[in-house]
Amino acid sequence: MTVGTADEPGPLLRVRGLTKHFPTRGGRRRGGPVRAVDGLDFEVRAGETLGLVGESGCGKSTTGRLLVRLLEPTDGSIEFAGHDLTRAGRRQLRPLRAQLQIIFQDPYASLNPRHTVGRIIAMPLRVSRADPPGGTKARVRELMELVGLNPEHYNRYPHEFSGGQRQRVGIARALATRPRLVVADEPVSALDVSIQAQVVNLLRRLQRDLGLALILIAHDLAVVRHLCQRVAVMYLGRIVEIGDRDDIYERPQHPYTRALLSAVPNVGHLGPAGRLRLTGEVPTPLDPPSGCRFRTRCPKARDRCAVEEPALVRRGGGQATACHFPESGPLRPERGRATA
Incomplete structure (x- = not known):
């Protein structure tokens, strides 16, 4: 399957009626489903940044995981680069996953402590069976330098890095396969205030220099204003307002x-x-x-x-x-x- 190119017409990502309900059980009686995401419609164009904001529990993070198929939707469709992700099988998803990556919130929990950072960053390349010019190790070192890490620390383990450095490892891993769209799920909320600005500025530079489309999930409205061109506001599983940053x-x-x-x-x-x-x-x-x-x-x-x-x-x-x-x-x- 051929993944679409950057100059194709229409949005890069088109979401229609996206829904995720989680079944629940309470004691002896079965409760109704948790309607975490309940009918979302939005689009993201190539190179665009969209902020997804709202109170805790509104469904932001669930939406992010649905977009990259870490969760299966209950209903609706996710169309990426002209392909329907919601109906794609494992073989069809492989080339698309390389183009659609995620940065997780917690840099401590999202990195395998038994693997070196070099192996962690290289994992998407191995999974997608990519063969970068110069080899995988050269690509990993290039990525480490790109996100502000010392390439000589290739063989160090996650516990040898600070929280901000671990998040940079997560960012490098997301960029390994040269994706067109990255979902960043609260990428700075678990970091010390003193280093949050550094990571935000890094994301802004990478988005601009690499031409990435970025979906930033955040509760910090100042960060969203700094990074995003458009903003969607969620409340209780629904989008209640969406538009250009200045209008919002x-x-x-x-x-x-x-x-x-x-x-x-x-x-x-x-x-x-x-x-x-x-x-x-x-x-x-x-x-x-x-x-x-x-x-x-x-x-x-x-x-x-x-x-x-x-x-x-x-x-x-x-x-x-x-x-x-x-x-x-x-x-x-x-x-x-x-x-x-």
């Missing part, structure tokens, strides 16, 4: 997006008195609310929100919003404009 950060339409952004001082600039506070707890994905899933915490909820689920559509502005009563003004006064 400067003129958010969904009440949930506005509340998230107002809580970040260097994004919202509203201060404690101007923060948009949400009341109530996040509903369980075992039994999400009828109609709009955000209505139980939304200050604008009306009777219509309980009986009619809002569609993700454009109602003016550059972004698509799933809300019956979207906002129309900027998040903050003009005098408080932030810089990206």
Whole structure:
């Protein structure tokens, strides 16, 4: 099977109706499924960066694992480079997996402590049966240098590296097969604050220099603004707003997006008195609310929100919003404009 080329028309990744339900059992009685991801539609073009944000438990990481087929979807389709990943068998997936890689959140748990970093970085090359020019060892050393590691440390083990260096090993492993799209699942959240900026800047440089498409899963909205051209906001397994970065950060339409952004001082600039506070707890994905899933915490909820689920559509502005009563003004006064 031939993998598509960079100049092909249309999006590199097209997701339609993506759903993942996990069955549960509670005591003697069987409970309903956990609706972790419940009907996602979005696209990513070649070389584009998309940020996927939302509170913990909204389905971000599950979505990332679905995209690279570490989890099997319950329903929906994932089309990558013109091929349907959801229906591809192992033989058809092999050349596609080389083009679609993932960076995991925890650099401690994602590296095999019994293998040297050289072997870890080389593993995708062996699995995909790649034969890089100059050999596998030369390619691994090249990758180590690319991510800021000393190639002479090829034979060291993960425990001999710091947390930031281990994450660089994970990044090098993801880049080994020259992928076209990389899913980065909270790549800096497990790192010390002092080195997070270094890894973020590394990802930004690699994305730009290598022309990668990048899906960044994160809860840090400042990091997403720094790296991503487009942003999708998730709540309880659904995308509630998606659009260009400036539209999302400067003129958010969904009440949930506005509340998230107002809580970040260097994004919202509203201060404690101007923060948009949400009341109530996040509903369980075992039994999400009828109609709009955000209505139980939304200050604008009306009777219509309980009986009619809002569609993700454009109602003016550059972004698509799933809300019956979207906002129309900027998040903050003009005098408080932030810089990206």
